[in-house]
Structure formats: C-alpha cells, structure tokens
Amino acid sequence: MAIRNILKEDDELLYKKSKPVTEFNERLWQLLDDMAETLKQADGVGLAAPQVGVLRRVFIMDMGDGIIEVINPEIIETRGRQEEVEGCLSIPGVYGITERPAYVKIKAQDRYGKEFYLDGEDLMARCICHENDHLDGILFTKHVIRMLEDEE
Numbered sequence: 001m002a003i004r005n006i007l008k009e010d011d012e013l014l015y016k017k018s019k020p021v022t023e024f025n026e027r028l029w030q031l032l033d034d035m036a037e038t039l040k041q042a043d044g045v046g047l048a049a050p051q052v053g054v055l056r057r058v059f060i061m062d063m064g065d066g067i068i069e070v071i072n073p074e075i076i077e078t079r080g081r082q083e084e085v086e087g088c089l090s091i092p093g094v095y096g097i098t099e100r101p102a103y104v105k106i107k108a109q110d111r112y113g114k115e116f117y118l119d120g121e122d123l124m125a126r127c128i129c130h131e132n133d134h135l136d137g138i139l140f141t142k143h144v145i146r147m148l149e150d151e152e
Helices: 026-042 123-135
Strands: 046-048 058-062 067-079 082-088 091-100 103-109 115-121 144-147
Touching: 026 046, 026 058, 026 067, 046 123, 058 123, 067 115, 067 123, 082 123, 091 123, 103 123, 115 123
Parallel strands: none
Antiparallel strands: 046 058, 058 067, 067 103, 082 091, 091 144, 103 115
C-alpha cells in the first residue's frame, strides 16, 4: 500500500467526469488499498479516485466502523433534507453549510464486481453525495448555502 497525493482544488482533473470501472483486478484492488491508506493518513471520512488523480467511478468512506468501498455507484433514492457543515480533503481548511438529502440509497459494486445496495442517513448520506459528486467533477462548494468564516 502507498499513500497517494491528494489533488487540490486548482487541479483541472477534479472537474472532469470519471469513467466506469470495467475491470475488477489487481490494479483496482491496489487503488482501493492505496486510497484506504491515504484516507487514514489524511484523517478524512471519504475519498474519491479523482482526488488521487484516477478518473474512475470509485470512492471509499470510513464512518468509524471501517472502510466501505463503492464502485460504479448509482443513486437510486433520496429523501428528506439536511443542512450541515461540509469540508473536503481537496480544499483544506475551507468549510461551508451544504444542503443535501437526509437519506440516500445507492446501487454499487464491490472490489470483485458484485452488486450491492447501501442505505445512508445523515453523515453517511452527506458523504455518499459528496464523494459521488467528485465522480462527476463537482466539488462541495457548489452546494454551499453559506461559507463558514475562520474563527481565529
């Protein structure tokens, strides 16, 4: 495993749409393992492949119960609304209040290509939407209702 460089908001790669994963092989597994190591080192909640320079529809999350790997996600249901603080590893030190669904259901694949469904509420719903946006070249700042000022 290796820690990969996290691209910052001025990198044009972050604004490009990612391609679906079609091969579930050692190369994908290495990417997922590296992303897990990178997320842990960065002390983040989620990380999308475009953030480490790979334009594939892959993201990972860790809500404190271990890594969840998500490949080729499709949001199939959303409900409710939440306004909460959001930040991004690609935009360090910047936070804002975003509006997101309170509940999200996705269909995705695991590292072996097996299809699964995942339901998320609150923080997980926010994280799924945030990371899924990365796969479409969208940063969280597009959803900010109000930026938070530095309290220092």
